[in-house]
Amino acid sequence: AQSVTQPDIHITVSEGASLELRCNYSYGATPYLFWYVQSPGQGLQLLLKYFSGDTLVQGIKGFEAEFKRSQSSFNLRKPSVHWSDAAEYFCAVGAGRDDKIIFGKGTRLHILP
Amino acid sequence: DVKVTQSSRYLVKRTGEKVFLECVQDMDHENMFWYRQDPGLGLRLIYFSYDVKMKEKGDIPEGYSVSREKKERFSLILESASTNQTSMYLCASSWAVLRPDTQYFGPGTRLTVL
Numbered sequence: 001a002q003s004v005t006q007p008d009i010h011i012t013v014s015e016g017a018s019l020e021l022r023c024n025y026s027y028g029a030t031p032y033l034f035w036y037v038q039s040p041g042q043g044l045q046l047l048l049k050y051f052s053g054d055t056l057v058q059g060i061k062g063f064e065a066e067f068k069r070s071q072s073s074f075n076l077r078k079p080s081v082h083w084s085d086a087a088e089y090f091c092a093v094g095a096g097r098d099d100k101i102i103f104g105k106g107t108r109l110h111i112l113p
Numbered sequence: 114d115v116k117v118t119q120s121s122r123y124l125v126k127r128t129g130e131k132v133f134l135e136c137v138q139d140m141d142h143e144n145m146f147w148y149r150q151d152p153g154l155g156l157r158l159i160y161f162s163y164d165v166k167m168k169e170k171g172d173i174p175e176g177y178s179v180s181r182e183k184k185e186r187f188s189l190i191l192e193s194a195s196t197n198q199t200s201m202y203l204c205a206s207s208w209a210v211l212r213p214d215t216q217y218f219g220p221g222t223r224l225t226v227l
Binding site: 009032034036041042043044045046049090093094095098099100101102103104105106 | 117144146148153154155156158161163171203205207209210211212213214215216217218219220221
């Protein structure tokens with residue numbers, strides 16, 4: 001069965017600094033990979049997704065993620081964070097045969113002014 | 114824009130009450146989902162519906178049931194609420210494409226059971 005791990009529960013970065021959030025998955029075949037963001041008091045919003053093709057995926061709000069099969073990873077990056085990026089970020093993985101996805105436990109991002 | 118709405122943002126109920134959480138989507142999605150979100154546990158799937166009157170148990174269905182009488186509406190029912198069901202409940206919907214795809218989420222209902 002597939003699973004997804006986000007090793008960092010909390011991450012703090014300064015405004016303007018670069019960001020990388022880690023995500024590792026476990027699945028035998030090529031997974032379907034997602035990053036979602038949840039702002040305080042809100043539902044989840046899709047940032048980006050990877051199904052196939054170019055392993056570097058661009059998303060909304062200036063985020064990107066890179067699929068690395070050899071490392072079973074799908075890390076999320078942003079070159080320069082803004083205070084409004086403070087939120088909880090969820091990585092998710094799906095298998096091929098149904099419509100369900102499994103979510104990681106989330107990484108809460110804090111931004112220092 | 115896809116819109117998923119949930120009937121309440123905040124709900125307070127007493128132990129033993131029957132609780133209904135309603136979710137409506139306006140994009141004609143076949144799939145609808147109910148998740149429970151708890152700190153440190155992420156999102157856990159309670160139930161999944163892939164068509165009207167069709168449902169499938171998720172990872173934590175105990176103590177919950179669901180109803181989908183119309184395509185746009187998916188209800189989560191707590192037959193007899195207990196304090197350990199205090200949580201944030203998130204509804205989502207997606208197209209049925211026989212593979213994982215983008216799920217669109219409602220704003221959530223924060224349920225407190227006293």
